[in-house]
Structures are given as C-alpha cells and as structure tokens.
Amino acid sequence: MMTQNGFPVVTALIVLPLVAAAALLFLRREWPVRMVTLAVGILECLLALPLLGYAPNGPAFQFVEQAAWLPALGMTYHLGVDGLSLYMILLTVLMLPLCVLGSWTYISKRVTEFHFCLLLMTSACIGVFAALDFVLFYVFWEAMLVPMYLLIAVWGGPRRRYASIKFFLYTLAGSTLLLAAIVAFRQVGGTFSIPDLMEQSYGFKFQFWAFLAMALAFAIKVPMFPFHTWLPAAHVEAPAAGSVLLAAILLKMGTYGFLRFCLPLTPAATETFAPFMIALSIAGIIYGGCIALGQTDIKKLIAYSSVGHMGFVTLGIFLLSTKGVSGAILQMLNHGITTGGLFMMIGLLYERSHSREIGDNQGLGKFMPIFMFLFGLFSFSSLAFPGTNSFVGEVLVLIGAFQGNTWIGFAAVPGAMLAAAYMLRLLQRVTWGEPSAYKASWKDLGVREWVTLAPLAALVFYIGLAPALAITTIEPSIDRTLAAMHTKNMALGLTKDMPLAERWRLTGPLAVAGVSDFIRKEHP
Amino acid sequence: MSIFALLPELWLLGLVCALFVASVSDRKQSVMSWLPLAAGLGVVAAAVSLGARGEYLYATYKLDALSQFFKLVISFGFAVVAGIASGNKDDKDLTPDYFMLLALSAWGLMLLSSCVELITLYLALELSSYSLYALIPLRGQDRRAAEAGIKYILFGAAVTALALFGLSYIMAAKHTTFIAALAASSWSFADAPLAVLGLTLFLAGFFYKLALFPFHFWCPDVYQGAKNETAAYVATIPKLGAVVVLVRLSAFIAPHLEVTTTLAILGAISMTAGNLAALVQRDLKRLLGFSSVAHAGYVMLGLAAGSAAGMSAAAFYSLAYILMNLAAFYVVCAIAKNGENPSLDDLDGLYRRAPALAMILAIAAFSLVGLPPTAGFAGKLFLLSAAWDQGYHWLVIVAVLNTAISIYYYLGMVRHAYTGESEAPALAQPRGYLIFGGVLAALVLLLGILPAPLYDLAAQAAVHLHP
Numbered sequence: 001m002m003t004q005n006g007f008p009v010v011t012a013l014i015v016l017p018l019v020a021a022a023a024l025l026f027l028r029r030e031w032p033v034r035m036v037t038l039a040v041g042i043l044e045c046l047l048a049l050p051l052l053g054y055a056p057n058g059p060a061f062q063f064v065e066q067a068a069w070l071p072a073l074g075m076t077y078h079l080g081v082d083g084l085s086l087y088m089i090l091l092t093v094l095m096l097p098l099c100v101l102g103s104w105t106y107i108s109k110r111v112t113e114f115h116f117c118l119l120l121m122t123s124a125c126i127g128v129f130a131a132l133d134f135v136l137f138y139v140f141w142e143a144m145l146v147p148m149y150l151l152i153a154v155w156g157g158p159r160r161r162y163a164s165i166k167f168f169l170y171t172l173a174g175s176t177l178l179l180a181a182i183v184a185f186r187q188v189g190g191t192f193s194i195p196d197l198m199e200q201s202y203g204f205k206f207q208f209w210a211f212l213a214m215a216l217a218f219a220i221k222v223p224m225f226p227f228h229t230w231l232p233a234a235h236v237e238a239p240a241a242g243s244v245l246l247a248a249i250l251l252k253m254g255t256y257g258f259l260r261f262c263l264p265l266t267p268a269a270t271e272t273f274a275p276f277m278i279a280l281s282i283a284g285i286i287y288g289g290c291i292a293l294g295q296t297d298i299k300k301l302i303a304y305s306s307v308g309h310m311g312f313v314t315l316g317i318f319l320l321s322t323k324g325v326s327g328a329i330l331q332m333l334n335h336g337i338t339t340g341g342l343f344m345m346i347g348l349l350y351e352r353s354h355s356r357e358i359g360d361n362q363g364l365g366k367f368m369p370i371f372m373f374l375f376g377l378f379s380f381s382s383l384a385f386p387g388t389n390s391f392v393g394e395v396l397v398l399i400g401a402f403q404g405n406t407w408i409g410f411a412a413v414p415g416a417m418l419a420a421a422y423m424l425r426l427l428q429r430v431t432w433g434e435p436s437a438y439k440a441s442w443k444d445l446g447v448r449e450w451v452t453l454a455p456l457a458a459l460v461f462y463i464g465l466a467p468a469l470a471i472t473t474i475e476p477s478i479d480r481t482l483a484a485m486h487t488k489n490m491a492l493g494l495t496k497d498m499p500l501a502e503r504w505r506l507t508g509p510l511a512v513a514g515v516s517d518f519i520r521k522e523h524p
Numbered sequence: 525m526s527i528f529a530l531l532p533e534l535w536l537l538g539l540v541c542a543l544f545v546a547s548v549s550d551r552k553q554s555v556m557s558w559l560p561l562a563a564g565l566g567v568v569a570a571a572v573s574l575g576a577r578g579e580y581l582y583a584t585y586k587l588d589a590l591s592q593f594f595k596l597v598i599s600f601g602f603a604v605v606a607g608i609a610s611g612n613k614d615d616k617d618l619t620p621d622y623f624m625l626l627a628l629s630a631w632g633l634m635l636l637s638s639c640v641e642l643i644t645l646y647l648a649l650e651l652s653s654y655s656l657y658a659l660i661p662l663r664g665q666d667r668r669a670a671e672a673g674i675k676y677i678l679f680g681a682a683v684t685a686l687a688l689f690g691l692s693y694i695m696a697a698k699h700t701t702f703i704a705a706l707a708a709s710s711w712s713f714a715d716a717p718l719a720v721l722g723l724t725l726f727l728a729g730f731f732y733k734l735a736l737f738p739f740h741f742w743c744p745d746v747y748q749g750a751k752n753e754t755a756a757y758v759a760t761i762p763k764l765g766a767v768v769v770l771v772r773l774s775a776f777i778a779p780h781l782e783v784t785t786t787l788a789i790l791g792a793i794s795m796t797a798g799n800l801a802a803l804v805q806r807d808l809k810r811l812l813g814f815s816s817v818a819h820a821g822y823v824m825l826g827l828a829a830g831s832a833a834g835m836s837a838a839a840f841y842s843l844a845y846i847l848m849n850l851a852a853f854y855v856v857c858a859i860a861k862n863g864e865n866p867s868l869d870d871l872d873g874l875y876r877r878a879p880a881l882a883m884i885l886a887i888a889a890f891s892l893v894g895l896p897p898t899a900g901f902a903g904k905l906f907l908l909s910a911a912w913d914q915g916y917h918w919l920v921i922v923a924v925l926n927t928a929i930s931i932y933y934y935l936g937m938v939r940h941a942y943t944g945e946s947e948a949p950a951l952a953q954p955r956g957y958l959i960f961g962g963v964l965a966a967l968v969l970l971l972g973i974l975p976a977p978l979y980d981l982a983a984q985a986a987v988h989l990h991p
Contacts, residue, residue, distance in 0.1 A: 070976045072983055073909060113875075135905065139896035146890060149935075153943045161943055168935055172895075173928035179905070180924045183912045 008065045009050050010079040010130045013093065014123050016040060016047065021119040030111040034100060037115040041097030044122070048093045054086050056476045061132060061195060069133070074191050078132040083477030084259055084329060085129040087470065088252055091336045092125045094455065095248050099241040101452040102344045106240055106351055107155060114155060117147035118241065125249045129256060134182045134192040138175075141253065145172060148242070148250065156237040163230075163237035170230040174220035181213040185265070198264040201488050211269035214261055215277075221254030224277075224314055225284035228307045235303035236356075240347020243299070247306055247343055248336035255313045255332055259325070259481070263317075267485035268492050270320070272503050277318040282411045284311030289418025293425070298349070299356045301426060302342050305382060308415055309335045309390075315412060316397035319404050320485070325478045326471055327396025333470070334381070334389040334463065341378040341456040345371070348449055352442050358426065362433030367442045372431050374445070374453050381460045383423040384416060389463035529576035529587055531569040532595045533638075536602070536631045539566065543624035555620045560610045563603035570596040574981075583702070584641035590839070590985035594637040594768045597843050601761040602630040604850045604964065608857050609753045611957040618753070622662055626757060629655040633765035642691055642701040642726070645769060649729065652765055653680055656758060663751045663863075672749025679742040683732040690725025693718050707776030711783065720782055727773065727783075733766035735813075736820040737794035744801075744813035752860050755809050756853035759816055760846040767823060767842040771835050772989065774827045784828045788919050791824025795926040802933045806867045808856050811933060812849065815892060818930060819845050825907040825916070825923055834910035835986035840979050841903035844891070844971060848900050851888035851964040855881050858953060858961070871937060872944030878951040880958050882941040884965040889934040891968045894927050899971035906979065 020040040027033050054062055061080035069077045081089065099118055107114050124147070127140030145168060153164035182192070188206055189197045202210070220227045231251075235243050262270050288308030295301035313335065316328025346356060348371070353361050365372045381388035384395075394416060402409035445453070463470060489495065494503065527534070539562055546555050574596060576587045605626065609618055632652030639645040657680065661673030691701075697719035698706055713720045728739060735743040747755045774784065798817030805811035823845075826838030858881055859874070860866050875882040891898035904927070912920050971978060 068976075069974075070979060072976070072979055073906070110875075139901070142896045142901070146886075146895065150942060153939065161939065164943075165932075165935065165939065169928075169931055172893075172931050176924040176928045177921075179908065179927075180912075180920050183905070183908045183920065184917075186909060187913055 007050075009047065009063050010081065010089075010126070011065055012047055013044060013089070013126050014079075014130070016044060017096070017119040017123040021116050021123075024112050024116050024119070027112060033112050033115050034104060037119060038097055038100045040119065041093075041100055041122075044093045044096055048090055051081060051086060051089065054081060054083070054473060056083060056473045060477070060480060064132070069136070074186065074193075075135050076133050076193060077136060078193060079127075079130040079136075080132045080195075081130060083474045084256070084481075086473065087329070087333050088129040088249075088256060089126055091252075091333060092122060092129065092249050095245060095336075095340065096122045098340075098344065098452050098455065099244055101448055102244065102347060103239065103241040104448060106347055110154060113150070114241075117150050118245075120144075120147040121151070121245055121249075125245075125253070128253055132194045134185060134194055134197065136192075137194070138179060138182055141175060141178075142172070144250070144253075148245070151242040151245070152234055152238045155239040155242065158237075159233070160237045163233040166230045167234040170220055170227075174227070175217040177213040178217035181210045184210060184213075194260070198484070201491065202266070204268050204492060207266040207269035208272070211262055211266040211273060214257065214266070215273070218254040218257035218262070219280075221257065222251055222310050222314060223254065223307065224280050225287050225307065225311065226280075228284070228288075231307060232300055232303040235306070235343075236297065236299050240344055240350070243303075243343040243347070244340045247302075248340035251306065251310055252332045252336060255310070255317060255328065258314070258317050259329070263320075263481050263485055267488045268494050270318070270485070271489055271494055274318040274320055278315055278408060281311045281315035281318065282408070282415070284308065285315070285412060285415030286418070289415050289422065292422040293418060295422075296358050297356050298358055298361065298426065298430070299343070299346050301358075301422060302339060302346065302382075305419065305422065306335070306339055308419060309339065309382075312394060312397050312412070312415065315408075316393075316400060319397070319400045319408075320482065321400050321404060322475060322478055322482060323396055323403060324400030325482065326474050327393050327398075327400055329474050329478070330463070330467065330470060331390070331393030331397060334393045337456050337459045337463070338378050338381040338388075338390055341374070341453060341460075342382060344452060344456075345375050345378065348445070358429050358433075362429055363431070363435030364442070365431040366435065368444045370445045370450075374457055375430065376427055377457055377460060379423045379427045381464070383419045387461075387464050389460050389467075391464060392467040529573055529578055531573045531576075532566060532599055533631065533634050535566045535569045536599065536627060536634060539563070540624055540627045540631055543620050543627055546620035547624055554618075555623055556610045556618070559623055560603065560607045563599070563606040566599040567596070567603050570599040581644075583704075584644045585635075585638050586640045587638060588985070589981075589988045590768065590771065591638040593839060593981055593985045594764060595634050597846065598630055598633050598637065598761055598764055601757075601764065601846050601850065602627065604854075605753065605757045605761070607960050608756055608850070608854050611858060611954065611960075612753065612863070622659070625655040625659045625662075626754075629653075629659070629757075630761060633761060636765045637768040639769075640703045640772065642694065642703070642706075646687065646691065646729075649733070649765070649769075650684070652762060653684075653733075656762065659754050660746060660750045660758065662754070663749070666749070668749040669751070670749075672746045675742050675749075676746050679732065679739075683729050683739060687726050687729030690722040690728065693722025694726060695722075697722060703772060703776070711776065711781055713782045723773070723783060724786060727770070730766040730769050731790070731820075733762050734770070734820045734823070735763070735817050736790055736824065737797050737817060738790075740794070740798070740817040740820070743817055744805075744810045747809040747813035747816075748807055748865060752809070752853070752857040752863060752865070755812075756850060756857060759812060759853060760849050763816070763820070764842050764846060767838060770823075770827050771838055771986070774830055774835070781830075784830050787824050788828035788916055791821040791828060792919055792922045794818065794821030794824065795923060796821075796929075799926050799929045799933075802930070805933070806869070808866050808868060808870075808937070811868070811937075812852060812856070815930070815933075816849065818926065819849075819892075821926070822904065822907055822923060825911040825919060828916060828919065829910040829914040831910060831914055832983070832986045832989075833906070833913060835989060836979065836982040837903070837906035837910040839982040839985060840975070841907055843978065843982070844899035844903035844968075847964065847968050847971065848888050848891035848898070851884055851961070851968055852892065854961045854964060855885040855888065858957070859951060868936060868940050869944075871940035873946030873948065874941035874944075874951075876950070877946070877948060878953060880962065881951065881953070884961045885941050886938045887965040887968055889937045891972070893931050893934045897969065897972040899968045899975070902972050902975040902979075906975075 064080040067077040069075045124144035131137035149168045292304035313328045316324040384390040636648035663669035732739040802814035826834040891900035894900045894904040
C-alpha cells in the first residue's frame with residue numbers, strides 16, 4: 001500500500017472499529033463490552049490526532065493511501081483527507097466515545113449487538129468521508145445503512161419497525177441511482193478515482209442527468225425538503241445514541257456528497273440547478289421552523305429543527321460562494337455538535353422521566369440546574385446566539401446569501417427567527433414551566449453524564465469564539481473547488497451572474513434531449 | 525490425453541457410481557458420513573484442473589477457461605448442498621439414491637459447461653434435467669411435492685420440445701451445430717431470419733432452467749413443493765449450467781442485434797416481475813423463488829452487453845448468486861421443523877434462538893439486495909458497468925430501480941429475524957454445521973471486499989470467447 005506519511009492513519013481509523021467489533025462477539029458480559037468500545041473510542045480520538053497536522057495550503061488531498069483493489073475495472077483502495085472531510089472525520093471520531101458513555105445506562109438489552117453496530121457505523125462513516133474512489137465511497141455509504149437500521153429497529157421506540165423500514169427504504173432507494181451515476185462516470189471519465197474525475201470536464205447533457213441522479217441520493221440523506229419525511233420518524237424512534245449519530249454524522253453525508261461530487265464533477269448542472277436548490281433550502285428552513293414550532297414532543301421538535309438547520313447548510317452550499325460554502329461546512333460541524341448534544345440530553349431526560357413530552361418535563365430548572373444549564377447552552381447554540389458556534393456558521397451563510405442576492409437573504413432570515421421562537425419556547429417551558437409532579441428520579445447530571453456532554457459544550461464555545469481556526473483550514477479547499485468549477489463553467493459559456501432564464505435558454509435544450517444518446521454524441 | 529484434465533468430471537462420476545452402489549447395497553447405512561468430504565475433494569479436483577485445456581470427442585467437448593471456471597463453481601455448489609443436507613441427519617428421505625440423483629444432475633451440468641456443439645449441449649442439458657425430474661417429487665408423503673414434480677416435468681418437456689424445434693431451424697439455416705462455426709456467420713435478422721428465430725427458441729430451453737420471464741412459472745411452485753435441500757440445489761446449480769451455455773452462445777452475438785435486444789427486454793421484465801411478485805410472499809422458499817426470477821433478469825444485463833466484460837460479469841454474478849442463495853437456503857434448511865416449509869413468521873426472534881443463523885441470513889439477504897460490501901454488490905456493479913458500457917442505459921436504470929423494489933422483501937427477512945419476538949425455544953445446531961454456514965457467509969463478504977482474484981478468473985474465461 002502506498003501512503004504519504006508512512007503510517008496509514010485513515011486506514012487505521014477505519015479498521016480499528018471493525019476489528020473491535022469482531023472482538024466484541026466473543027465477549028459475554030456487558031461491562032467489558034462497554035469498556036472495550038469506550039477504549040476503542042478514546043483510541044480512535046488519539047489516532048485521529050495526526051490529522052490535525054493537515055496543512056491548509058498544502059496539496060488538495062493529504063494523508064493519502066492507495067492500494068490496488070480491482071485493477072481490471074480501475075477500482076482502487078484510495079483514501080485521503082482535505083479541508084472538507086477533515087472536520088467530518090474528527091466529528092465522527094469524537095462521537096463514538098460520547099455515544100458509548102451516553103448509552104451506558106440507556107441501553108440495557110442486547111448490549112453487545114448495540115456496541116457492535118456503533119463500531120460498524122463509525123468505521124463506515126469515516127470511510128465515507130475519506131474515500132477517494134467512487135466505488136469505495138459507495139461501499140461505505142451503503143454499508144453504514146445496515147447498522148443504523150438495526151440501531152433504530154432493535155433499540156428504538158414503540159414505532160421502531162415503521163421508522164426503521166422507512167429510513168432504510170428511503171435512503172437506499174435514493175442511492176440506487178447514485179450507483180448508476182457512478183457507473184456512468186467511469187464510462188465517461190475512464191476511472192473511479194475521484195481526484196482524476198475532478199480533473200476532467202463533462203458535456204452538459206451528461207452533467208445534467210448525473211447531477212439529478214446524485215442529487216436525489218444526497219437530498220434524501222440531508223434530508224432536503226420535500227425528501228425529509230423519513231427523518232422525524234427515524235429521529236423520534238431511534239435510541240439516544242442513534243439520534244446523535246443520525247444528526248451529527250449521517251445527515252452530513254448528504255451535504256458532503258453535494259460538496260464532494262456535485263460541485264466539482266457536475267459544475268454546470270450545479271450552477272443551473274442552484275436556484276432550485278436554494279428555493280428548496282429556503283422552503284426547508286421555513287417549513288422545518290414552522291413545524292417545529294407546533295411540536296409538543298421535544299425530540300420531534302429537535303428533529304424538525306434539523307430540517308431547518310440542514311436547509312441553511314444546503315443554502316450555503318448552493319450559493320456557490322466562498323462565504324456561503326465555508327458557512328455551510330462550519331454549519332455542518334456545528335449542527336453535529338449542537339443537535340448531537342441536544343439529542344444526547346433528551347436521552348438523559350427520557351431515562352429520568354420516561355417521557356419526551358414538553359408537558360411532562362416542565363419546571364426542571366428547580367430540580368436539575370446543571371442539566372438545564374447545558375440544555376440552555378445547546379439550545380442557545382441551536383438558535384444561533386452570538387458567541388456560540390452556530391452563530392458563526394449561520395451568519396456566514398446569511399452574509400453569503402445577501403452578497404449573492406438580497407432577496408435570498410431576506411427569504412432566509414425568518415428561519416433564524418423561527419429557530420429563536422421554538423427554542424426559546426421550549427427552553428422557557430422546560431426550565432420554568434409548572435412542574436407536573438416532582439419525581440424522585442429527577443436527579444441532576446452525574447459525573448459520567450457530565451463527561452459525555454463537556455466536550456460538546458467546550459466545542460460550542462471554542463468554535464463560537466475562535467471560528468477563524470476552522471475557517472482557515474476549510475477555505476483553501478473551497479476556493480480550489482469553486483475556482484475549478486467556475487473555470488469549467490466559463491468554458492461552457494455559463495457564468496454566475498447569468499439570470500435564470502438565460503441559463504436555461506443556454507442549457508435547457510441540451511438537457512431535455514434523449515437520455516440514451518448523450519454519452520455517445522459527446523464522448524465518441 | 526491426460527486423465528487429470530478430466531479430473532472433476534471423473535471424480536463426480538466416481539461419486540455417482542459409489543452412491544449407486546450404496547443405494548443398492550443391503551446394508552442401509554447413511555452416506556452422510558463421507559459424502560460431504562468426498563464432494564469437498566471434488567472442489568479440490570476442479571481447482572487442480574483449472575488450467576486444463578483441450579478438445580475431445582471430435583471437438584464437441586472442450587476444456588477452456590470458461591468450462592473449468594464453471595466446473596469449479598458447480599463442484600463447490602454441489603459440495604455445499606451436500607453439506608447443507610448433512611445437517612439433517614434424521615431425515616428419512618435423504619437416502620443414497622437421493623444423493624445419487626443429485627450428483628448425476630451436477631455431473632450433467634459439468635458436461636454441459638464443456639460442450640461446444642449444440643446437440644451435445646442438448647444431451648448434457650437433458651442428462652442434468654432427468655435426474656431433477658426424479659428428485660423434485662422425492663419428499664416424504666407430501667402431495668405438493670408430486671404437484672411440483674409434475675409441473676417441472678410438463679414445463680420442462682414443453683420447453684425441451686421448443687428448444688429442439690429451434691435447433692432444427694438453426695441446423696437448417698446454418699448447416700452446422702458447432703458453436704465455433706456458428707460464431708463465424710452473421711446473426712442479424714436480415715441475413716439469417718430462420719437462424720435467429722431458431723436460436724431464440726433454442727435459448728428458451730436455457731431460459732427455462734434459469735427461470736427467466738416468461739419461462740419462470742414453474743419456479744416458485746417447484747421450490748415450494750420440493751424438499752428444502754432439493755430446493756437449495758434446484759435454485760442454484762442448474763442456473764449455473766444455464767448461464768454457462770448462455771455465455772457461450774451469446775459470445776457470438778454482438779451487442780444490439782435482435783437477439784441481444786430480446787435478452788435485454790426479457791431481463792428487464794424478469795427483474796420487475798420477479799421482484800413485484802416476491803413482495804407479497806410469506807413462504808420463504810416461494811419468496812426466494814421469485815427472487816431468483818429477478819436475479820435471472822440481472823444476469824441478462826451481462827449477456828445483453830455481449831462484450832467480454834459482460835460475459836465475465838455474468839459469470840462472476842452467477843458465482844455470487846449461488847453463494848448468497850445457498851447461504852439463504854442454508855438458513856431455510858436449518859430452521860425448518862421436520863422438513864416443513866418455513867414462512868417469514870418462522871424467522872421471528874431468530875437473533876435470540878440462533879444468533880449465528882440470524883447473522884448468516886442477514887448477510888445473505890443484504891447480498892441479495894446488492895448492498896456493499898458483499899458479493900452481490902460486486903457482481904451487480906460489474907453487470908451494471910458492462911451494460912452501461914454497451915449503451916444499455918435504460919436497462920441499467922431499470923436494474924437499479926428494481927434493486928430499490930427488492931429491498932423491501934429482503935429487508936423483511938432481516939426484520940423478522942432481528943426485531944420479531946417469538947416464544948419458540950432456541951434452535952440447537954451442531955457446531956460443525958454452524959461453522960459451515962459461517963464459512964458460506966464469510967465467502968459472501970470476502971467476495972464483496974476482494975473480488976479481484978475471481979473476477980480475473982472469470983475475465984480470462986470471457987476474453988477467450990470474446991477476443
């Protein structure tokens with residue numbers, strides 16, 4: 001295997017959880033299972049430390065590892081990290097020990113299998129963010145579905161079967177067309193290697209269909225309005241750790257897919273579809289906010305707020321400007337931290353009150369001040385309060401929006417206000433509302449719970465107060481992607497300032513031509 | 525002529541003879557003690573003669589990369605079926621003559637993979653079929669077995685007649701029955717309408733074996749009626765025979781000829797019809813029956829592509845298919861009470877009653893869906909690539925949409941096994957038997973993670989036919 005830095009860091013990050021998962025099957029008691037998984041989680045965090053040596057202005061992909069896989073079809077085992085994937089990998093790695101700690105008492109049945117699934121998930125998620133071969137990416141992308149499905153179906157709430165099947169069917173159905181797109185890219189580009197595919201230019205008709213096939217898979221995963229219907233069910237029924245992984249990592253895969261594939265591979269189609277994607281994003285922001293406002297189930301409220309928050313992310317991406325995209329990436333990270341923290345806390349609350357209804361969990365400020373402090377912190381972060389992490393991301397996206405088009409900016413602003421409305425309402429009732437009845441089980445956070453939440457709380461402040469550190473790492477990668485994109489688009493006569501009608505006049509006739517003949521004509 | 529070149533056939537023939545002696549001998553002892561091992565040695569024999577090349581019997585019988593590849597897979601499949609049956613020691617139906625018929629059928633399929641002349645091909649096909657006609661009704665006192673047997677024979681006879689009729693047309697039009705000579709002539713409808721019609725009819729015989737739409741109507745009924753072990757065999761190994769012949773025949777059909785277009789269309793209908801029908805099944809064997817109709821459609825992707833990549837993809841996929849299907853049938857046989865047909869509800873709570881079986885079932889099901897990293901995914905990827913390369917974009921889209929449809933019922937199996945609750949007692953399985961199933965599941969995963977060695981083997985076979 002060829003590696004850039006000697007020690008194959010990324011492979012180690014992927015393989016360690018797999019090996020540990022296999023080892024778990026031989027452990028019979030619960031306690032060692034939890035301890036081994038926790039140890040693996042901590043070890044993963046330590047293993048990931050070398051990734052912090054990423055040089056923002058160095059080569060596009062660093063920590064590259066390459067080995068032959070299936071030479072006959074041009075498939076290689078190819079991993080690497082750039083500014084885009086770096087933070088996603090770090091976030092994934094961080095979530096594993098937190099999820100183990102967070103479910104220490106929450107999960108009491110089939111403990112081995114639960115941790116087995118957690119480890120498989122971690123491995124597959126790191127693989128998704130690090131893969132530089134299109135097939136390898138798809139392998140990890142799909143492999144992650146199985147453990148997630150089991151997490152919801154086995155350890156979920158009362159309607160877990162319905163939710164898990166809906167989740168599986170939606171996401172897999174979406175990504176089957178992605179497979180067709182991957183095959184098409186190999187035929188046109190002659191390789192599965194993502195960096196090589198990024199170098200090339202493709203005819204518009206091809207881009208048009210490839211974009212649609214890929215965007216469907218990614219939009220379902222994000223999920224963008226109106227493909228979001230699987231999300232609330234999955235979130236509500238999943239166990240706390242499952243919700244955390246869903247919110248923190250899984251949803252990011254969709255937006256990561258847009259950034260990794262749609263922007264560099266189908267730049268002209270992305271430019272053409274950007275206004276529609278922006279419209280869908282804004283619809284998602286407003287819709288998610290409005291529905292969240294009407295929820296009485298705390299978990300459902302946060303789930304719908306995710307639809308809104310992810311709307312901000314996709315909005316940032318399709319603004320196609322450095323500000324917008326860096327805001328989007330930061331927001332991906334922030335949403336993982338904030339919503340991950342919130343879901344974790346709802347899990348802790350549910351362990352105490354056995355209810356997720358706001359009405360059953362009122363007046364907690366009196367009994368659980370530390371809990372409420374942290375809950376308040378994450379809630380303020382969720383509504384993008386200045387000084388917290390989400391503020392930076394959301395502001396960057398909004399600045400990007402106003403720079404691009406004032407109307408887009410104005411359309412997105414109500415989303416931020418809605419977020420404030422539903423989060424403050426939730427916070428107000430949970431903290432100061434009339435307690436339904438005092439419950440002896442309402443104990444404040446213990447040490448283990450503190451340890452679980454402290455890293456996330458620290459990150460809320462760290463990114464909120466010193467965002468420059470993250471942004472400087474991310475921006476060179478974005479600039480590179482956007483510059484390559486605009487150069488390719490210029491060659492097709494497509495510019496960013498072109499009004500929508502003119503864009504479609506240019507690209508429309510090409511796009512609606514027959515599906516089957518596009519490769520033959522453009523790539524004889 | 526080196527005797528070692530024909531080692532796999534001879535070994536299996538020897539096995540047939542030994543089983544024959546065992547079935548007529550007075551001492552009624554079980555052959556289960558030595559049969560799995562002997563069948564396993566057959567795999568070794570096939571592996572040893574993997575490099576054998578040569579032509580025999582007036583060039584009607586040819587050893588090439590393709591035939592040796594398939595012989596390896598057939599002997600492996602036979603060994604697995606023998607192994608699956610070995611877990612069922614107290615079944616009174618599993619007599620030596622049962623296994624003799626099974627081995628005879630496998631032997632016929634081995635011969636089939638080496639035949640390069642249409643009449644010998646036909647003979648080998650019949651040899652493998654006749655023992656199946658006898659095998660399928662062999663199931664205790666079950667009336668459904670008799671029904672399945674009759675259906676299989678009647679359908680088979682009709683399709684055989686059709687194939688023979690087609691063969692007569694080919695002979696009349698082309699004046700030869702050697703595939704090599706046929707390959708040298710044109711197969712467009714404009715040049716040789718009679719021959720194309722004849723070929724289409726001749727292919728029908730193999731479509732029947734493959735259970736491709738519209739020759740699939742026997743399939744779910746026969747699976748349901750046959751013994752679980754027989755169903756495991758009928759669902760897998762004979763399909764290999766069909767694939768090898770189709771690969772040989774379509775090697776001389778260029779893409780986008782009338783025949784390949786027919787293959788593509790039949791494939792598309794087969795996938796869709798099979799998957800839609802499988803959605804509503806409760807009987808596991810019926811479900812797997814309809815799923816095999818769908819999988820026959822997927823194989824058509826490679827054959828319709830008509831290129832070297834398509835042939836190797838079809839060969840690889842049929843290997844992946846028998847692996848994952850055998851793993852699924854292994855679980856079916858293991859959970860069946862007294863040889864009854866298990867239904868989806870019988871899978872409830874399997875994770876608790878037999879965790880290893882549940883795991884094997886999950887791997888098999890996800891491989892049948894085509895989820896990575898399993899053999900089913902690798903195979904499907906090769907098929908899609910091959911078909912897309914030849915411009916069959918619509919077929920690829922139909923195939924991926926069908927994958928989406930099929931998720932539901934495959935996932936249903938996993939859902940019952942992992943989330944269903946049941947009061948049934950734990951299923952005790954002998955350790956050796958579980959390890960055997962575990963190896964099957966591990967192979968499914970291994971072939972998905974590292975497909976290169978076997979794909980290269982399949983590619984060699986295809987390049988030889990499609991230079």
